[in-house]
Amino acid sequence: MKDKPAIELVGIDKKFGAVHANKNINLAVSKGSIHGVIGENGAGKSTLMSILYGFYQADAGQIRINGEPIVIRDSQTAISAGIGMVHQHFMLVDNFTVLENVILGAEGGAVLAKGVSAARVELKRLEQEYGLDVDPDAVIEELPVGLQQRVEILKAMYRGAEILILDEPTGVLTPAEADHLFRILKVLRDQGKTVILITHKLREIMAITDTVSVMRRGEVVATRKTSETTVEELAELMVGRRVLLRVEKGVATPGTVILSVRNLTVKDDRAVTMVDNVSFDVRAGEIVGIAGVAGNGQSELLEAIAGIRKPTSGEILFQGRPIDRADPAQLRALGLAHIPEDRHHMGLVLKFEEYENAVLGYHRAYGKGPLLDLDAIRRDALEKIEKYDIRPPNPRLKTANFSGGNQQKIVVAREIERDPTALIIGQPTRGVDIGAIEFIHRRIIEVRDSGKAILLVSVELDEIRSLSDRVLVMFAGRVVGEQMPDASEQTLGLMMAGIAA
Numbered sequence: 372m373k374d375k376p377a378i379e380l381v382g383i384d385k386k387f388g389a390v391h392a393n394k395n396i397n398l399a400v401s402k403g404s405i406h407g408v409i410g411e412n413g414a415g416k417s418t419l420m421s422i423l424y425g426f427y428q429a430d431a432g433q434i435r436i437n438g439e440p441i442v443i444r445d446s447q448t449a450i451s452a453g454i455g456m457v458h459q460h461f462m463l464v465d466n467f468t469v470l471e472n473v474i475l476g477a478e479g480g481a482v483l484a485k486g487v488s489a490a491r492v493e494l495k496r497l498e499q500e501y502g503l504d505v506d507p508d509a510v511i512e513e514l515p516v517g518l519q520q521r522v523e524i525l526k527a528m529y530r531g532a533e534i535l536i537l538d539e540p541t542g543v544l545t546p547a548e549a550d551h552l553f554r555i556l557k558v559l560r561d562q563g564k565t566v567i568l569i570t571h572k573l574r575e576i577m578a579i580t581d582t583v584s585v586m587r588r589g590e591v592v593a594t595r596k597t598s599e600t601t602v603e604e605l606a607e608l609m610v611g612r613r614v615l616l617r618v619e620k621g622v623a624t625p626g627t628v629i630l631s632v633r634n635l636t637v638k639d640d641r642a643v644t645m646v647d648n649v650s651f652d653v654r655a656g657e658i659v660g661i662a663g664v665a666g667n668g669q670s671e672l673l674e675a676i677a678g679i680r681k682p683t684s685g686e687i688l689f690q691g692r693p694i695d696r697a698d699p700a701q702l703r704a705l706g707l708a709h710i711p712e713d714r715h716h717m718g719l720v721l722k723f724e725e726y727e728n729a730v731l732g733y734h735r736a737y738g739k740g741p742l743l744d745l746d747a748i749r750r751d752a753l754e755k756i757e758k759y760d761i762r763p764p765n766p767r768l769k770t771a772n773f774s775g776g777n778q779q780k781i782v783v784a785r786e787i788e789r790d791p792t793a794l795i796i797g798q799p800t801r802g803v804d805i806g807a808i809e810f811i812h813r814r815i816i817e818v819r820d821s822g823k824a825i826l827l828v829s830v831e832l833d834e835i836r837s838l839s840d841r842v843l844v845m846f847a848g849r850v851v852g853e854q855m856p857d858a859s860e861q862t863l864g865l866m867m868a869g870i871a872a
Contacts, residue, residue: 412776455527660839712797
């Protein structure tokens with residue numbers, strides 16, 4: 372007799388006001404499998420999983436676990452039913468240790484010391500069984516992101532999860548950390564656990580899943596065995612049209628030098644040197660990409676050029692003029708635009724409405740005497756919404772209520788539509804679905820072809836190779852070499868690891 376599915380979602384329906392987030396969804400997930408759920412930002416993936424985990428209640432439909440109907444009223448009900456969830460933004464207490472985070476809310480009785488001792492033993496067993504090695508006494512805020520994610524998985528396993536939901540788990544991971552996560556997920560599957568992977572990265576789907584369901588505009592439009600589909604088919608199912616999976620661009624015709632970095636040294640907040648005597652030029656009409664594993668100084672370099680972090684030494688020149696002591700407002704006035712790596716902390720004010728973020732940093736251009744011309748700002752926001760296909764098309768919606776991809780489009784539209792002379796970009800498509808990636812890449816190429824200078828930082832090596840006209844590789848704060856974008860992944864990878872090409 373065939374095993375009943377670990378999870379069945381039958382006729383799940385959910386509305387938020389006028390937004391129909393989930394429409395009559397039917398989905399079955401086999402036991403002991405890795406099941407991918409993919410779709411564009413705003414397709415309803417996270418809403419569906421939040422219903423399964425008890426954050427939301429469905430307006431209609433039924434959930435079955437191992438064939439038995441269940442009403443999941445809250446996350447505690449889900450945990451009791453053997454469901455664990457690793458969220459895109461981790462739910463950890465930064466100044467607690469790993470062990471304290473794992474047992475938080477499940478301390479094991481009134482005698483805390485006894486519970487902690489038992490938890491330490493169980494934690495060690497889980498680490499060994501699933502390859503989740505992490506120091507139980509390490510403080511969370513001192514751990515790299517990849518290890519913090521392991522703590523989240525350990526939390527779920529400690530609470531007895533048989534079904535593990537991961538929401539965009541590689542959005543904050545380096546390629547090496549993502550590979551290690553995949554190895555862990557395969558071990559979990561082989562031990563009989565059921566894994567649901569929410570992602571928009573098709574390469575991950577093909578590498579790790581057994582089956583994949585595609586969502587589009589709140590509906591499940593297809594379910595495929597991963598071995599029987601292709602990246603091209605999945606992309607078309609996600610977006611509803613054929614998607615260009617490569618960047619089409621002509622040969623660059625670089626002009627005069629717009630941005631120059633000379634012997635630049637930058638320290639981080641701990642006074643550690645992160646950029647070490649770096650020099651390079653960026654010319655009009657070209658994209659210079661900086662490749663490197665996260666944490667090798669790229670972030671601090673961008674912050675220094677954008678006027679957010681003051682250099683320790685060296686010089687930054689914009690059209691021949693020193694700008695290393697300028698602030699972001701001065702740089703915008705000069706024609707230097709910045710799409711930051713972290714849209715939540717540096718690109719947007721999430722509590723603001725969309726139209727407010729659409730002019731953030733450029734609002735003085737909308738002055739009406741001592742006040743701002745709000746009607747003009749909202750008209751401008753609507754034009755950007757239409758041009759950049761920002762969904763939902765509502766400039767009065769709080770920015771926090773847009774999906775990640777649409778939040779990124781708000782930032783991209785704001786910076787590009789000011790017609791800058793130079794554009795510095797950090798992680799342009801982090802957490803963005805394939806349709807929006809295609810759109811953003813096309814806009815970046817258009818900016819280059821209009822004669823602008825672009826400096827691009829991305830941890831996605833494919834993105835660097837696709838968009839760049841020249842590639843600089845950073846390791847340990849230094850530029851260790853320059854390559855053309857058609858250099859092999861192996862060559863670039865060795866340089867990123869600090870091994871000379």
